[in-house]
Amino acid sequence: MPSKTFINLEAEKRKRIVDATVFEFASKPYEQVMISDIIKKAKIPRGSFYQYFIDKEDLYIYIIGVIKQEKMTFFESTLNNYNGLKFLDLVRKLYEEGVQFALKYPRYVKIMDFLMKNKNPLYDKIMAENVLYAEKVYANLIDQDKAKGYIREDIDSLTFAKIIVQLTTNIAVEELDIDNEVESFKRMLERNNQILKIIEYGVLKG
Amino acid sequence: MPSKTFINLEAEKRKRIVDATVFEFASKPYEQVMISDIIKKAKIPRGSFYQYFIDKEDLYIYIIGVIKQEKMTFFESTLNNYNGLKFLDLVRKLYEEGVQFALKYPRYVKIMDFLMKNKNPLYDKIMAENVLYAEKVYANLIDQDKAKGYIREDIDSLTFAKIIVQLTTNIAVEELDIDNEVESFKRMLERNNQILKIIEYGVLKG
DNA sequence: AAAAATTATGACAACCTTGTCATAATCGCT
């Protein structure tokens, strides 16, 4: 938790610190990020940093919080109105918004990506339950679709949910290139459509 | 490349070093592995290490080589006889063998997993072409299946290939627990069957 | 305007890792 000193900091300075932090955590896994680099980039003295945050963990958790907040806001309306949507239509919609989010905050996406893939020491503290939760929510929606006759009964809901989580986060992000956003944007959507088509209809003929 | 001094080392000592190395690279990403820990675990003096390997990179590339070798041998027969197999049957077979491999060498799998996910500085040097190659080989087999009428023509072969690579390596490995191998074994196979069913037939009803 | 409370600084100790190197121990031959 940042100290109130940090909270009260003039906006410009606070932004410099947040930006430097985001930049660093978006370029390497948690363990490799060094406070030294952050303060160098943010142009604040070492002593000041420790006046704002206890240590790297403190800073990291703060930044993750910021990202979560931003995400909430971004996906809010869709997540509040998914009633009536078929599961895969919701996935499609969330994915499209996800691409928009990635375009707007590419570094946030990188940070979350590092967190997901590297499972740093704080992973459990921060994400584990969220991911499992997401999978369960999905599995639930899938069950509902089964009940409505949209999805075959013999499909394992949890596996299906895992596939969606896996594919939409991974193959998607694979196309994400911070330096060539607009191009990757198209590719991500295209790729996702292909993926969903396969999931919907399968690949077998006849 | 290890020095000939290392090659000529008495087997027991060499094994100690290899084991310690494998252990370390299987527990953290490349950058976080420290030579200090390896020599401590292998019980060799610091000076000796540098008599065998130039540095961490040298050691790592050597170990990756060992793993690749072992993999080759393991998958050899299947990969030489895939003619006539439908693509998804080959995938199934490779996956089953993959599980066996993971059971036999769980740490090797972890090491490759770190390499794939973290894309350390040596990634390109070692894997990039391999992965792309795998995807292309798969895409090729998929095309053949299309020609034979097994797979729908409107499926994007590369996307399909990517899905297979992604799912069989990720969701699969997710179940891999070094400390509870036999249990995870069953779960991995079960999970994979579910995945393939979805890929084959899709999830939609009717 | 003086005192109190806050905030800003950067030098520094403690710690750790890497790669080197001079020296010691062994081995292999003659």
Next chain:
DNA sequence: AGCGATTATGACAAGGTTGTCATAATTTTT
């Protein structure tokens, strides 16, 4: 046994990081 070649060792310099702390600069109160 003696000597050159090979291998083994571990102390050490160089370089970097973290967190602390005494001190200085500012801002707020009174």
